[in-house]
Amino acid sequence: MEKVLIHVEDFTMAYTDIPVIWDMDLDIYEGSITAIIGPNGAGKSTLMKGILGLMKPISGKVSIMGKSYKEVYRQIAYIPQTTTVNWNFPTTVIDVVTMGRYASLGLFKRVNSSEKEKALEALKKMKMEEFANRQISELSGGQKQRVFIARAIAQNALIYFMDEPLAGVDKKTENIIIETMREFKREGRTIIAVHHDLNTLCEYFDHVVMVNKQLIASGKTVETFTNENIAATYGE
Incomplete structure (x- = not known):
C-alpha cells in the first residue's frame, strides 16, 4: 500500500485578491516520481x-511526513525555475553546489575540504x-540546470521539488x-516536478497531479x- 508523504488539505492560494488555486485536497506518495501538469x-x-x-495560502494546511514544513525543511531540496534566478551574481559553479551543504551544516559553520569534496562528487x-x-x-541553460540539481544532490535530501527541470534543456x-x-x-527518495511535455509524461513519471486552478485528478x-x-485539465 502506498504511503502518503505530503498531504494538502482545503488549500486556496491567491496573488493579491485573485485566487490561483481553489480548495485543493491532494496526497503525494513516498518514493514516487510525481509530475504536476496543467496549462x-x-x-x-x-x-x-x-x-x-x-x-x-489564504486557507488550508500542508503536512509533510506528518509535520510542518519548518520541522522538516532540512530534508527538502528545492530547484526553482532557472528563469527566476539572477545568473549575473559573481560566483563559481563549485560554490553554488556547496551551498547545498548549508542545510546540513547550518549557515554559520565553515565549509571544509570534506564538504567541498561532496559538492564535487x-x-x-x-x-x-x-x-x-x-x-x-558563463554556462548554457542546460548546464545551469545541471548545476542546480548537483546542488540538490549535495544537500542529500529525502524530498526533491523541481520547478520545470526539463524546460529549455538539451537532450543530453x-x-x-x-x-x-x-x-x-531507487534510493527511496521522493521527487515532485512541474512538467510540460505530455509526450514524455508516462515514460518519466509514475504519478501525476493534474491541475487547472483546482485539482482535476491525481494518482x-x-x-x-x-x-x-486531459480534456478536463486543458479544456480540450
Whole structure:
C-alpha cells in the first residue's frame, strides 16, 4: 500500500485578491516520481511554492511526513525555475553546489575540504566536474540546470521539488536529469516536478497531479492520465 508523504488539505492560494488555486485536497506518495501538469496559468508553480511555504495560502494546511514544513525543511531540496534566478551574481559553479551543504551544516559553520569534496562528487554525477571553477554566468541553460540539481544532490535530501527541470534543456541534459531522478527513487527518495511535455509524461513519471486552478485528478500515471482527464485539465 502506498504511503502518503505530503498531504494538502482545503488549500486556496491567491496573488493579491485573485485566487490561483481553489480548495485543493491532494496526497503525494513516498518514493514516487510525481509530475504536476496543467496549462499555463493553472497554478502549478504556485502550488509547489505553497507546499514549500514560499507563499502563504489564504486557507488550508500542508503536512509533510506528518509535520510542518519548518520541522522538516532540512530534508527538502528545492530547484526553482532557472528563469527566476539572477545568473549575473559573481560566483563559481563549485560554490553554488556547496551551498547545498548549508542545510546540513547550518549557515554559520565553515565549509571544509570534506564538504567541498561532496559538492564535487555531486557535480561528477551531473557530468559537470570540468566546470567546477567556471563562473556560473558563463554556462548554457542546460548546464545551469545541471548545476542546480548537483546542488540538490549535495544537500542529500529525502524530498526533491523541481520547478520545470526539463524546460529549455538539451537532450543530453534531459537524459542526465531523468536518470538522476530515477536514482533518487531507487534510493527511496521522493521527487515532485512541474512538467510540460505530455509526450514524455508516462515514460518519466509514475504519478501525476493534474491541475487547472483546482485539482482535476491525481494518482498513478497509468490510471490517471486519461483522455477524459486531459480534456478536463486543458479544456480540450
